[in-house]
Amino acid sequence: MFDEVLNHLESESLSDVSIEESCPQSALNSLRPLVNRLLIQLRNIYYSSVQSPTVVNSFLNKQLVGARERVLFCPQRRPLLIMTIWLSKYSVTAQLIIELSFPQSFSSGSFRPDEFEGGLLGRLLVPSHLHSPQAAETIFLTNQAPIGEFFTEEVPLKSVVESEQRTIWQLTEQMDLELNTLFTNLLRVGKRRPYIKKLLFKWFGGCIHANKARGQLAHSIMNHDLLSRSNTPNLAGDGFLSNFTAVLVRLTGPLVTLPEKPPLDKIWPEYATDSCADRTVLPDLRGETRLAPANKIFKKSENAPLVVMNNEDYPLLTELFFLAHAAIRIGWTSLIARHFETGQQLHRLEDQLQPHESDNSNDSQVIFLRRFMRERTARYLEQSTSLSCMSRLKDQLSFAVTTCRFLVKLAKCILDKNSSYSNDTTTSTSESTSFSHGCLSDLPEYLVDNVVELVSYLRRGKDEFLESVEVSSIPLEPLLEFSIIFMNHTGLLTNPHLRARLAEVLESLVPQRDDEAWNTNTSGSGLLNSLHLSFHRREKLMNRDSEITDDPVLSNAVRALLTAFVSIELSPGTGVVGSAGSAADAVIAASSSSTSQNSSRQPDSHLNSSDSQTDTGNNSSSSGGNTATDTQTAAVGFEEKFHYRRPMYACLRYWYGKPLYDVQFKRLENEALAHIDDVNPPLFLQFLSLLVNDAIFLLDEALSLLAQLKQTERERDKRGGKLSSSSDEALFAHTGRLARHHIMLGLDTIATLRRVITLCSQLITHPILVDRVACMLNYFLTRLVGPKQRDLNVRDKAAYGFKPDLMVLEISAIYQILARGSDSAVETDTETIASSSLPSSSESFRRAVVSDERSFTPDLLDQACRVLDRIAAPIDLCNKFAEAVRLIKAENVIKTSEELDVDDAPDEFIDPIMGCLMEDPVKLPTSGQIVDRKTIYRHLLNDSTDPFSRKPLTMSQVEPQENLRSAVRMWIDERRAQRLSKNTQGKEQQSS
Numbered sequence: 001m002f003d004e005v006l007n008h009l010e011s012e013s014l015s016d017v018s019i020e021e022s023c024p025q026s027a028l029n030s031l032r033p034l035v036n037r038l039l040i041q042l043r044n045i046y047y048s049s050v051q052s053p054t055v056v057n058s059f060l061n062k063q064l065v066g067a068r069e070r071v072l073f074c075p076q077r078r079p080l081l082i083m084t085i086w087l088s089k090y091s092v093t094a095q096l097i098i099e100l101s102f103p104q105s106f107s108s109g110s111f112r113p114d115e116f117e118g119g120l121l122g123r124l125l126v127p128s129h130l131h132s133p134q135a136a137e138t139i140f141l142t143n144q145a146p147i148g149e150f151f152t153e154e155v156p157l158k159s160v161v162e163s164e165q166r167t168i169w170q171l172t173e174q175m176d177l178e179l180n181t182l183f184t185n186l187l188r189v190g191k192r193r194p195y196i197k198k199l200l201f202k203w204f205g206g207c208i209h210a211n212k213a214r215g216q217l218a219h220s221i222m223n224h225d226l227l228s229r230s231n232t233p234n235l236a237g238d239g240f241l242s243n244f245t246a247v248l249v250r251l252t253g254p255l256v257t258l259p260e261k262p263p264l265d266k267i268w269p270e271y272a273t274d275s276c277a278d279r280t281v282l283p284d285l286r287g288e289t290r291l292a293p294a295n296k297i298f299k300k301s302e303n304a305p306l307v308v309m310n311n312e313d314y315p316l317l318t319e320l321f322f323l324a325h326a327a328i329r330i331g332w333t334s335l336i337a338r339h340f341e342t343g344q345q346l347h348r349l350e351d352q353l354q355p356h357e358s359d360n361s362n363d364s365q366v367i368f369l370r371r372f373m374r375e376r377t378a379r380y381l382e383q384s385t386s387l388s389c390m391s392r393l394k395d396q397l398s399f400a401v402t403t404c405r406f407l408v409k410l411a412k413c414i415l416d417k418n419s420s421y422s423n424d425t426t427t428s429t430s431e432s433t434s435f436s437h438g439c440l441s442d443l444p445e446y447l448v449d450n451v452v453e454l455v456s457y458l459r460r461g462k463d464e465f466l467e468s469v470e471v472s473s474i475p476l477e478p479l480l481e482f483s484i485i486f487m488n489h490t491g492l493l494t495n496p497h498l499r500a501r502l503a504e505v506l507e508s509l510v511p512q513r514d515d516e517a518w519n520t521n522t523s524g525s526g527l528l529n530s531l532h533l534s535f536h537r538r539e540k541l542m543n544r545d546s547e548i549t550d551d552p553v554l555s556n557a558v559r560a561l562l563t564a565f566v567s568i569e570l571s572p573g574t575g576v577v578g579s580a581g582s583a584a585d586a587v588i589a590a591s592s593s594s595t596s597q598n599s600s601r602q603p604d605s606h607l608n609s610s611d612s613q614t615d616t617g618n619n620s621s622s623s624g625g626n627t628a629t630d631t632q633t634a635a636v637g638f639e640e641k642f643h644y645r646r647p648m649y650a651c652l653r654y655w656y657g658k659p660l661y662d663v664q665f666k667r668l669e670n671e672a673l674a675h676i677d678d679v680n681p682p683l684f685l686q687f688l689s690l691l692v693n694d695a696i697f698l699l700d701e702a703l704s705l706l707a708q709l710k711q712t713e714r715e716r717d718k719r720g721g722k723l724s725s726s727s728d729e730a731l732f733a734h735t736g737r738l739a740r741h742h743i744m745l746g747l748d749t750i751a752t753l754r755r756v757i758t759l760c761s762q763l764i765t766h767p768i769l770v771d772r773v774a775c776m777l778n779y780f781l782t783r784l785v786g787p788k789q790r791d792l793n794v795r796d797k798a799a800y801g802f803k804p805d806l807m808v809l810e811i812s813a814i815y816q817i818l819a820r821g822s823d824s825a826v827e828t829d830t831e832t833i834a835s836s837s838l839p840s841s842s843e844s845f846r847r848a849v850v851s852d853e854r855s856f857t858p859d860l861l862d863q864a865c866r867v868l869d870r871i872a873a874p875i876d877l878c879n880k881f882a883e884a885v886r887l888i889k890a891e892n893v894i895k896t897s898e899e900l901d902v903d904d905a906p907d908e909f910i911d912p913i914m915g916c917l918m919e920d921p922v923k924l925p926t927s928g929q930i931v932d933r934k935t936i937y938r939h940l941l942n943d944s945t946d947p948f949s950r951k952p953l954t955m956s957q958v959e960p961q962e963n964l965r966s967a968v969r970m971w972i973d974e975r976r977a978q979r980l981s982k983n984t985q986g987k988e989q990q991s992s
Contacts, residue, residue, distance in 0.1 A: 006090045014091060019193045027092045035096040035120070038083060042123040045069055045076050070239060071149055072129045072171050081124055081178055088185035091193050097121065098186065098199045106206065112234040113210035121203070124182070125247070127175060128239020129168050130335075130386055133342060133379045136372060151381040154374055165385045173391045179243065180250050187251065187316070201319060205281030207244065208326045211236050212284060215329040215446070238335055242386055245331030248324040249395045255321065256398040258474060264406050266317040269438030281319065282326055288444035291407075292494050324399065329446050332396070333453045339383040339461075342376055349373040388462055390470055397458075397465075398474055400451045404482035407447065410440040411485050411492050445495055448486070452501045455479065459508040466508070467534040476541050480509055481553050488560035490567050500568045500644035503561060507647035511535030511542055512654045544660060551660065558655065558664035562687045565648055568641045569690070642745050645694070649748045656755040669760040676766070679954045681941050688764055689941055691753050696776050698746035699807075703783050705739035706802060707791045740801045747803065750810045757817050765818060765841035765848075767934040768941065773818070774848035777811055778855035784808050785863040805871040812864060812873070812881045818845040819884035846891035858892065861885040898976070909968050911935050913947065917972075921965055922958040926951040930961060 013027035022028075087093035101119030103111035116122045131148050150164045183200075190197025214235055236244075250256060254263055272288070274280045349369060356366050387393075458465050466476065483505040486493045493499045512535070544551050655661035665684075672682035712732050716723055723729050757764055764773055783789065784804050794800060821842035850856060865885060868878050911918050911932040920933040927948035937955055939947055946953040 006093070010090055010092055014193075020195055022195055023092045023095050023193075028096060031092055032096055035087065035093060035100060038080060038087070039100055039120045039123070041080050042077070042120065043069070045074060045080075069123060070126050070128060070237070072127050072168065072175075073149060074127065077124075077127065078178075081182070084120070084124060085178065085182045085185060088182050089189065091189050091196060094186055094189040095196050095199065098196065098203055101203055102206070111210075113207075113213075114234055114236045116203075116207045116210060117236055117240050122240065124179065125243045126237070126240045128237075128243060128386070130237070130239040130242065130382050131379065132237060133338070134375055148378060148382065150385075151378040156377065156381065161381060165388075168385050169389050169391075172386075172389050175243070176246055176250065176391060179247050183247055183251055191316075201281040201323070204248065204323050204327075205283070207236070208323070208330060209283055211241065211330050214241065214331070214334040238331075238338070238383075238386075241327075241331035242335060245324075245327040246392050246395065248320065248327045249392075249399050252317065252320045252324050252399060252402075255317065255324075255402045256395045258398050258402065262402055262405065263317060264402075264409055265437075266315040267321050267406055268314060268318045269410065269440070269442035271314055271318050271322060271438070271442075272444055273438070273442045279314065282322060285322060285326070285444065288446065289495070290441055291443045291445045291448065292441050292492050294439075294441040325403070325444075325447055325450055328396075328450045333450065335383060335387060336453055336457050339380070339387060342380045342383060346373065346376050346380060349376065384461070387457065388465075390468075393458075393462065393465060394471055394474070396454055397471055400454050401474055401476075401478045403447055403451055404478040407440070407443075408478065408482050408485055410443070411489070414440055414492065415489065440492060445493070445498060448493065448498050448502075451479075451482070452498065452504060455508045456501070456504045459504065463508075463513065464534065467537055472537075476509060476537060477553070479505055480541060483509075484553055484557055484560040487564040488556050490563060496568055497644075499564055500641070503564055503644065503647040503651065506557075506561065507650045509538050509541060510651055510654045511538035512650075542654075543658070554660060555664065557651075558661055559668060559683065561648055561651055562668070562683055565645075566683060566686045566690060568644055642694075642698075645745065646748070649752050652752050652755065656759075662759055665756065665759045669763050672763050673766075677955050679956050681955075684760070684763060685766075685768070686941065688756070688769060691749065691756070692769065692772055692776060695746065695749045695753055696772075698742050698749055699780055702739055702742035702746050702802075703780075703792060705735055705742060706794055706800065708735055709739060709794050709800070710791055713795055736800055740799070743801045743803075747801075747806060747810070750807070750814075754810050754814050754817070757814055761818055761821070762841050765844040767844070768937050770844050770848045771851075773814075774845060775852050775855065777815060778849060778852045778860065780807070781811055781815075781860060781864055782855045784811070785867045786860065805867075808864065808867050808871070809873055809877070812868060813877060815849075815861075815864075815888075816877070816880040816884040818842060819849070819887050820880060842887070843891075846888050847895060849888055850892040850895045858889065861888060905971065908964065909971065913939070918964075918968060921961040921968070923961055924948065924953060925957055925959060926953050930964065933958070933960075 009027060009030070013024055017024055084097060088097055097120055101116070101121035103115035103119070105111045117126050129148065129150050134147075150168060151161065153160060186200050187197065190200055271280065272285050275286050280286070349372060353366070353369050353373065356363075356369075465471065483502045487499060487502045487506075490499065493502075542554070544554060668682075668684040672684040675682050676685070709732070712723070712735070716732075723732060764770070783792070784807055789804070792802070792804065794802065797803070819842055821840075862885070865878070865882060868881060905917055908930070909917055912929060913931055913935050916932075918930075918932040921930050922933045922936060923930050924936065924946050926946040929946075929948050936947075936958060940953060940955055944953065945951060
């Protein structure tokens with residue numbers, strides 16, 4: 001009967017009212033007491049079961065919604081939720097429900113963000129098992145029982161934890177279904193009456209805008225309670241925002257149910273750039289950082305008015321799409337950040353408690369640490385349970401896949417149109433990629449960030465999810481295509497951090513899990529094997545038919561990854577990889593700067609230049625395709641980049657030995673050899689250069705840190721096993737962690753270098769790289785097998801991940817590959833080799849090894865052979881390395897017989913930077929100086945300016961000096977003839 005009354009009231013009161021206007025006040029006032037009563041009942045909910053005491057800390061936790069109203073299991077709440085769902089079907093009551101959900105001072109703007117929790121809709125969204133982590137001060141000052149409904153045991157048992165997780169998931173899924181019904185009803189009413197839809201979206205947008213600081217805090221790197229209530233006292237809680245996000249994601253309907261043809265044309269990118277407050281509910285959206293700069297070919301003018309004339313012109317899915325992504329940013333990524341931060345805190349607490357495990361100390365600090373650890377364990381379990389809720393994860397993954405499809409579609413629009421213009425055509429070459437309501441440059445970059453955060457979490461915390469039956473209908477191909485396209489085309493995504501993080505998406509799709517950085521086996525580690533991880537879907541995705549080498553997506557996988565690898569260190573100015581200097585290459589740039597001041601040659605001074613790992617500053621260069629000069633700086637810090645390297649190494653480790661990917665490496669090497677003198681250095685050359693730089697820096701730092709640890713251990717032994725102060729002990733522990741970090745990354749880097757060299761040995765022996773590689777190998781082999789190896793003999797090698805045997809194995813493998821000429825190396829096109837004028841790769845390497853005056857000695861390789869025998873290295877490696885040693889020694893004999901005294905060489909024959917005799921002199925037109933070709937090439941690989949005048953310079957501009965080259969050769973021939981004559985005369989005198 002009441003239903004009939006509401007229908008009658010609505011038909012009579014709204015018959016003469018425009019659908020664009022509010023419901024009449026008379027109708028609202030008649031039903032306002034009913035809805036008000038509903039809100040009062042929600043406020044007065046009393047949870048009758050036994051409650052765990054809440055935090056007695058009112059000055060830190062003044063929340064409008066108390067702990068009793070936030071509990072997840074509350075039978076008294078459900079009838080009120082059912083009543084709200086019923087009332088939401090009618091226009092008048094739906095408007096009242098939304099109006100009573102706004103903060104009281106919303107119109108004036110003087111309200112707290114968490115006041116959205118206190119309204120009618122907010123109180124239906126707050127129920128959750130999640131609790132904000134308590135501040136350390138609160139735990140120290142209060143001796144209270146654990147808070148919350150779940151995970152309150154002092155020592156959590158696995159069976160109890162799993163049981164409580166199942167209960168939480170069941171309650172959450174039921175709540176999500178009922179909340180989805182409620183908000184779907186409100187949207188249906190809003191479709192009949194746009195005023196109500198506008199009011200609802202205003203509430204959505206206001207809540208997101210008020211809590212935007214959550215998304216900003218989630219991307220801050222701090223070492224304390226990043227998102228604790230004390231740091232975010234006025235922001236909405238995790239539970240509310242998590243439920244809020246789940247509701248908005250599910251409301252996108254076909255974007256999460258994934259029909260065969262999702263309605264991507266209903267998402268209009270231009271919505272993100274609309275500056276009209278009446279047409280957008282996200283006031284911060286226009287000010288967000290964009291994915292990419294506007295494409296000048298087809299992008300509309302920045303000041304051109306939008307075609308949209310009113311709010312209805314935007315499809316409903318457009319608004320829901322951007323609202324859902326904005327909600328994910330504050331309600332999902334922030335929870336992930338808190339979850340991983342809580343895990344790090346637990347690890348630190350375990351380390352602090354470890355010395356006290358054996359005794360039952362009653363020390364106040366130990367008691368505090370135990371309470372702190374118990375509280376953080378409960379929070380960690382709550383967060384893990386929330387993030388791993390199957391129904392929500394499925395919605396999130398579906399929405400991410402749809403987002404990838406949408407972004408790929410827009411990217412193809414740009415690529416097709418650019419291709420069309422380059423071919424002097426006027427229309428796109430692909431009908432399927434046409435789009436008329438905006439383009440990629442309209443979109444905020446956090447769309448990509450949301451996808452990466454989800455997939456990265458799945459990789460680290462829920463790796464088996466992608467193989468589960470529940471998501472078997474969700475395709476993984478869009479994730480693969482998205483990551484490859486946006487890594488491969490740097491102009492599509494300006495932010496180098498995000499572009500580098502796309503490797504995490506690619507890594508999550510790789511069907512191999514081996515987190516041991518030094519392990520080169522193809523099987524997973526024992527721990528992961530025990531988890532019985534399945535990779536059926538990912539095996540099928542990444543391992544196509546081995547006979548097909550032109551897969552439209554995977555055929556660009558290696559190029560895409562190497563582009564991201566290189567562009568981490570490049571500024572996003574030109575969009576052309578290789579046009580900027582890099583911070584990483586400061587290692588070798590240091591050698592140029594030092595030798596230019598000191599004319600005497602320092603053979604491998606680039607090895608120990610860790611103090612020069614700083615930003616190379618602003619360099620300017622001009623590329624052939626650009627009319628403007630771009631300012632270029634290092635985009636990512638030298639140390640920071642190694643965070644992005646790990647997933648890239650995982651992909652390279654998996655691809656090694658698979659024909660589909662091996663052929664891509666070979667193709668890239670051939671391209672590099674054919675275009676070695678191009679304006680921009682070839683991609684593969686830059687990749688190898690950076691890989692060598694990384695190996696040099698990481699291993700050198702690791703060995704230096706180990707030497708420091710060895711010295712500190714001696715001091716500790718003299719003092720009875722403990723340093724004089726706690727600060728010294730803390731520094732010792734910190735140095736150990738740094739050493740472990742550098743060792744593991746260094747081993748991974750040198751193993752990656754070995755794999756690439758096995759496939760492609762021609763380019764690494766080019767004059768630009770071969771000296772550096774040879775010096776690096778000699779130097780590290782000397783440290784590992786020479787007399788100084790005793791300095792690295794720390795007490796507990798395993799604690800630091802130090803595996804000198806594996807280092808020697810990897811380095812020896814590289815020696816034998818390059819010195820012998822690997823049987824598995826690239827069969828490089830003979831025309832390519834001829835055009836590049838390269839000598840034999842193995843001969844170049846052997847000569848570079850014996851020319852290293854700093855580290856190479858005749859006994860060095862013999863010492864390595866003895867170490868290989870002692871560590872029981874594979875017989876095949878020992879035999880091949882022995883052959884390489886024989887060849888290198890023979891080269892040393894030839895080099896000694898040909899050695900010339902160049903001290904009295906004419907000054908014009910000496911390279912002014914390296915101080916050595918020039919082999920191929922070239923003139924720099926920007927300064928008039930003459931240097932050796934390989935010297936300036938090495939410099940330009942790192943810094944695109946003339947080292948003397950600092951003017952922009954490319955290799956295509958240098959001028960060969962054939963006359964000078966001939967003069968140098970004649971002088972060398974004369975000296976050799978004089979030496980031969982002296983030797984002959986000496987022998988004749990001895991015989992007489």
